[in-house]
Amino acid sequence: MFIETRHRKPSLGAALGAVMLACIAAPVLAEDLVKFDGVTAQGGPTAQVFPIFIAQEKGFYAEEGLDVTLNYSKGSSDAARQLASGNVEWGVFSSAAAMQATQRGFPLKAIMQVYYPDTFDIVVPADSEIMSMAEMKGKTIGVSDLAGGEVPMTRASIISSGLKEGADVRLVIAGEGDPTTVRSLNEDRIQAYSGAKRDILLIPAQGIPIRSITPEAVAAFPGDALSVTAETFAEKPELLVKFVRATLKGWAWGMANPDETFALLKTKYAAASLGDNPVAKEFWELVQTYYTAPDSVTQHGTFLPEAWDVYMTFLQEGEGEQKALAGPVDLSELLTDEVVIEAWEGLDMEAVKGL
Numbered sequence: 001m002f003i004e005t006r007h008r009k010p011s012l013g014a015a016l017g018a019v020m021l022a023c024i025a026a027p028v029l030a031e032d033l034v035k036f037d038g039v040t041a042q043g044g045p046t047a048q049v050f051p052i053f054i055a056q057e058k059g060f061y062a063e064e065g066l067d068v069t070l071n072y073s074k075g076s077s078d079a080a081r082q083l084a085s086g087n088v089e090w091g092v093f094s095s096a097a098a099m100q101a102t103q104r105g106f107p108l109k110a111i112m113q114v115y116y117p118d119t120f121d122i123v124v125p126a127d128s129e130i131m132s133m134a135e136m137k138g139k140t141i142g143v144s145d146l147a148g149g150e151v152p153m154t155r156a157s158i159i160s161s162g163l164k165e166g167a168d169v170r171l172v173i174a175g176e177g178d179p180t181t182v183r184s185l186n187e188d189r190i191q192a193y194s195g196a197k198r199d200i201l202l203i204p205a206q207g208i209p210i211r212s213i214t215p216e217a218v219a220a221f222p223g224d225a226l227s228v229t230a231e232t233f234a235e236k237p238e239l240l241v242k243f244v245r246a247t248l249k250g251w252a253w254g255m256a257n258p259d260e261t262f263a264l265l266k267t268k269y270a271a272a273s274l275g276d277n278p279v280a281k282e283f284w285e286l287v288q289t290y291y292t293a294p295d296s297v298t299q300h301g302t303f304l305p306e307a308w309d310v311y312m313t314f315l316q317e318g319e320g321e322q323k324a325l326a327g328p329v330d331l332s333e334l335l336t337d338e339v340v341i342e343a344w345e346g347l348d349m350e351a352v353k354g355l
Helices: 012-025 047-057 076-084 095-103 150-160 179-186 230-235 237-256 258-269 280-290 305-315 338-344 349-353
Strands: 034-040 066-071 090-093 108-113 120-125 139-143 169-173 192-196 210-212 225-229
Touching: 034 076, 034 237, 047 066, 047 237, 047 258, 047 280, 066 237, 076 090, 076 095, 076 108, 076 225, 095 108, 095 225, 095 305, 108 230, 108 237, 108 338, 120 150, 139 150, 139 179, 150 169, 150 192, 150 305, 179 192, 225 230, 225 237, 230 237, 237 258, 237 338, 237 349, 258 280
Parallel strands: 034 066, 034 090, 139 169, 139 192
Antiparallel strands: 090 225, 108 225, 120 192, 120 210
8 A cells, every 4th residue: 555655754863864864975075175285206196106196086085174185396305395395284205305304404203104115226237247235346326316315325335335435436327217227237337226116127128137236234224204394293183194094095995906006097197107118017016015014014104213213324424415414313203103003093994995
């Protein structure tokens, strides 16, 4: 029997349920989101910042009430300068740049370890007689730029091998893993090359098999971190937790769904750098190693202060401009796990991975 119900007054529970459903279904308006602009050491869209792209794609930032914009720079030093000057509110750049900015009077707070291993390496042709950095005496190392992010690591490698830059080992500009780099190696203008691992991937693709000679201690240096100014850290703690929580979700989903993530990067978010790249797949596999923490890390994003301390020691060695740090930095003030630990509270990562 059909019962006419259109004139029946809904119960209080039903009415409340309808209101709640409407609230859940209501889209978050762009004008309601809080803008939170940042910068990366990368010169353009790349797979290396995939957690940010995935957090944008899956709406993780919007769920936290954030409108996140990622800007690009000329490298870690430039990114740190942009953050220190107030052009942006957060930055992802090298641990060396974070320590240098702090020592130069721009107090920062590193709130999340983004890459765990360093993203630079020193390589020689696979058939080279050089088996270690200690055998580079009288030789030349090619770099992408004398102010590039690989230079502090390279200088640390030289010093740790008992050599001196200039007197024993020269640094010269030799491209970014491109034909200039290959030509320099083939013509013996350089005997080793130091650069970003993403650039080094291009060298074997051009016919020169390679192997690493980076000293073991140097290879353990920490990678890039997420930093904010001390002022932002003090004034916007809840916002930082929201940002980090959404970014962690982007990391978790991307790592759990590598094929889908690669497709999104190659066709949408980093098409310019991956679309026609002959080593795009290899680069994506390399990036995933950046985001794989050591077994000792129980909550992804927390720091390994001992790795920073070792790097800081190396950065204080050398002479003149080769000395990246004039003295020690108080790592207990620079590094904090507080934001990451709070962001992890209540996170159901298994649910996130399956979204």
